[in-house]
Amino acid sequence: MSDAAELNPYADRIGRAFPGGTYDLASWRCWLVADTLVDDPYDETPHPVLAWMAGVAGMGMTWDDLFVWFDATANDGPMFGEHRTTLHRPLEPGASYDVSGRIVSVDRKVGRRAGAFDIVGYELDLHHDGEHVARCYNSIVFPRRSR
Amino acid sequence: MTLAQVQVGAEIPALELTVDPERMKVMAALLADPNPIHFDRRALAALGMDERPVNQGPLNMGYLQTMLARWAGGRDRVVDFRVRFQGNVLAGDLVRARGVVTALQDTERGRVATCDITLEVVGGSVALSGTADVLIGEAA
Numbered sequence: 001m002s003d004a005a006e007l008n009p010y011a012d013r014i015g016r017a018f019p020g021g022t023y024d025l026a027s028w029r030c031w032l033v034a035d036t037l038v039d040d041p042y043d044e045t046p047h048p049v050l051a052w053m054a055g056v057a058g059m060g061m062t063w064d065d066l067f068v069w070f071d072a073t074a075n076d077g078p079m080f081g082e083h084r085t086t087l088h089r090p091l092e093p094g095a096s097y098d099v100s101g102r103i104v105s106v107d108r109k110v111g112r113r114a115g116a117f118d119i120v121g122y123e124l125d126l127h128h129d130g131e132h133v134a135r136c137y138n139s140i141v142f143p144r145r146s147r
Numbered sequence: 148m149t150l151a152q153v154q155v156g157a158e159i160p161a162l163e164l165t166v167d168p169e170r171m172k173v174m175a176a177l178l179a180d181p182n183p184i185h186f187d188r189r190a191l192a193a194l195g196m197d198e199r200p201v202n203q204g205p206l207n208m209g210y211l212q213t214m215l216a217r218w219a220g221g222r223d224r225v226v227d228f229r230v231r232f233q234g235n236v237l238a239g240d241l242v243r244a245r246g247v248v249t250a251l252q253d254t255e256r257g258r259v260a261t262c263d264i265t266l267e268v269v270g271g272s273v274a275l276s277g278t279a280d281v282l283i284g285e286a287a
Contacts (some may be wrong), residue, residue: 032177036170037209045222049209053178074182080204080232090223
């Protein structure tokens with residue numbers, strides 16, 4: 001293994017695209033999401049957290065599938081790191097969104113107490129009628145205690 | 148104070164709620180999230196964890212977004228939202244979402260307030276912190 005690959009063994013995953021898919025902001029989803037948030041389920045404007053939910057549900061693969069890309073499983077204890085949602089236009093009730101996404105960063109870090117861990121960043125985009133509606137960025141922290 | 152009178156340093160009305168494990172079960176189904184730490188107390192005990200289920204990240208984010216939306220006059224007012232996950236929220240926790248305005252800017256979309264935001268467990272630690280941009284006025 002080259003020095004670069006040893007320092008960041010998953011760097012070649014950067015740019016890898018998710019299969020993608022679609023997500024419908026059905027009224028029942030909007031209602032239930034608002035209710036789980038103890039917000040008003042009768043407000044017809046979709047809750048902004050649905051941007052992230054649409055992205056994850058429509059990315060075309062499961063969490064376990066994503067973990068496998070980084071030789072990890074749920075048992076390794078991957079954690080959310082950071083999140084960003086940018087809404088270029090409001091979500092629309094009843095709209096169907098095309099979802100696409102990709103890995104955008106992989107960084108190997110070593111902490112004194114935590115040991116080695118990888119921080120994987122990915123983006124998910126929502127499009128509707130050809131318009132870019134939202135982008136969600138998330139990072140996942142993969143502990144690499146045994147490495 | 149009306150939104151037109153908002154100045155840097157203004158505090159957003161806090162949102163407090165007690166995390167309900169029944170709502171976490173619904174969210175687990177909506178997310179198709181099979182992780183039992185969100186709904187199965189027996190599985191939590193087997194893992195050696197606190198037997199109170201762990202709240203989902205999207206719910207914690209959503210509480211902050213709800214606070215921002217109520218203050219700004221609608222769910223369509225949140226235009227940018229950035230947070231770092233710092234700790235867990237457990238079923239039964241009382242959480243408080245807070246925010247303070249740190250900058251104001253007139254943009255093509257309207258007047259935007261940038262806010263520092265925090266979700267904390269009352270009597271505990273910070274679960275999420277970050278910043279958000281919220282529309283508080285129409286474009287001129």
